[in-house]
Amino acid sequence: MQISTNMKTDIIGEAAKIIEDNPVVFDEDFLLEILKVRFRWPKKSIEVISNFGNGSEDFFDFRYQSLIFDKWYELYSRGFTTMLNNCLDIHPDMRKLETLLLHYIGEMPTGNLYMSSGTKVNRPSFDLHSHEYNVVSTSIYGNTKWLLDPQGGQFSNGPIDIKPGDQVIIPAGTPHACIDAPEKRCSLTICLG
């Protein structure tokens, strides 16, 4: 199911369809394994969202410029959400999607993952915000709740339930937030334009 402020028949809508037609399939174990690859995760490639809404890197080894997996995992296991930034290269399904989108749009998309072990206590993501680029967010696993343009149109009644496989299509300038992620989850966020 696609969740959007309006049915898009333009570039974003077509890109979202490409994303929907080419599902990315992996589980938490895959991510935990790839996070153990010592030199794939330099500074700024992986950040934990703190309860102040800051991007924390307090699990980084400055000597080797690499992630200290066990220190990161302490935060992950406590339910903090982790962003894996610009990481479309880490899985064949995402590499394929990157190429399909490049060939459709003519420029490389950026893709980030938001992953957590689930939390009812910690901040699941950033507060309501918007940005100048378009975003298509797809749930790979786990159920979440989102706000999409809550002051505006068709989703002003309250949070939207997003299940695995669902997309949230966020045109540039649209306020949005993931407000609840109580179970193990991973969302793929593709930034376009």
Ligand SMILES: [Fe+2]
């Ligand atoms: Fe956002």
